[in-house]
Amino acid sequence: MDDKALFTKLLRLQPPWYITEVVLDEAGTRVDIYIDHQKPVRFPCPICEQFCPVYDHAQEREFRHLNVCQVPAYLHVRVPRVTCSEHGVQQVTHGLAESNGTMTFEMESLILDIEQECSLESVSRLLTVDWHTCFSLQQRAVERGFSRKDSAIPERIGVDEKSFARGHKYETLVYNIDKGTVEYVCDDREQSSLTPYYRRFTAEQRATVRSISMDMWDPYIAATKQYIPDAESKIVFDRFHVMKYVVDAVDKVRKQENDSLKENGNDQLKGTKYLFLWNQENIPHWRREEFARLQAQDLKVCRAWAIKENIRHLWEYRYEGCMRKYFAQWYWWATHSRLEPIIKAAHTLKAHLANIVTYAKHQITNALGESLNAKVEKVKRLACGFRNRDHYRTAIYFHCGGLELYPKRSNVAFQIIGA
């Protein structure tokens, strides 16, 4: 088998294309493969798909292809242009790469494969492709994915905020809870962050939303009430976020108590922060004795902890009435605890109770997308702290958008004249 036949097979090159020459440079650092098409031939006009005669050929283009035995390969082709009686002179679809691409479909797909696993910096280093090219391929993959995605609004939506880079910058993420995908990412966590998402859809589409899980965060609530009909009965405050108010209150109680104990030379609460933040079943075995010892004493933080553990049962009820009844008992207990942070948290929960107990009907939390959450965190780690919001957003859509990212190779239609 000669080199042309070998590469025709390796490249899975289909007619009308054939290889005219394969050149390995002196130093063995690149393989150049020259491609031409059979003649005489007619190609379809890219607009109306009518077969038309070849008019001329565009300037030679070079496409980076996969490596051959670690040596980068490049395809060279002069793409034919046809004259269509209706559309004039048009360049034909050549099927080797995307029309504006500089890489073959295979090379682009390989880069996207590796981008799934590594940071852009690593991809750039491993494949000796510059960083900006890696990023623009990722960006293009996301655009391609969105162009293929159907425009329906999810029936069950999760709205979450994520801290971005260092400091107090936030991004708002909208999840499709059932598919476990990120649907939308935008700056900050204002009402204006969420409204553009809802406004992408018609009123009829928005009416199909059945439930929305979110934090007790007024701007999100306001945006949702403005755009989702009957939002009052559809918003469910996310269990994790609700619990966080109580957990933070326990931590405040511990801090205050630790400070006053330390003043009297007592440091028994030193190093106990997580003992009181963990759920009971998550306390490690080797610390359970220590925890039991603390509980045997009349500590404020132990009372706060018991109150926190009890509110967790709220989400076990399947009827709104039962949830309300359970909450009323808990609320009485919490507000009579004489623990200021706990009382404050109890008031916050009570003020938002109407959309905490909607859980009974809808049974949703953002944790349904828990694996999604882990993925988002992984994206943040992969990027070692994004400095640029655009890059961050693109990476989130790329890794968590559930998009069809890959370019599709297609064969070229052609007619041999006289065949």
Ligand SMILES: [Zn+2]
């Ligand atoms: Zn045409």
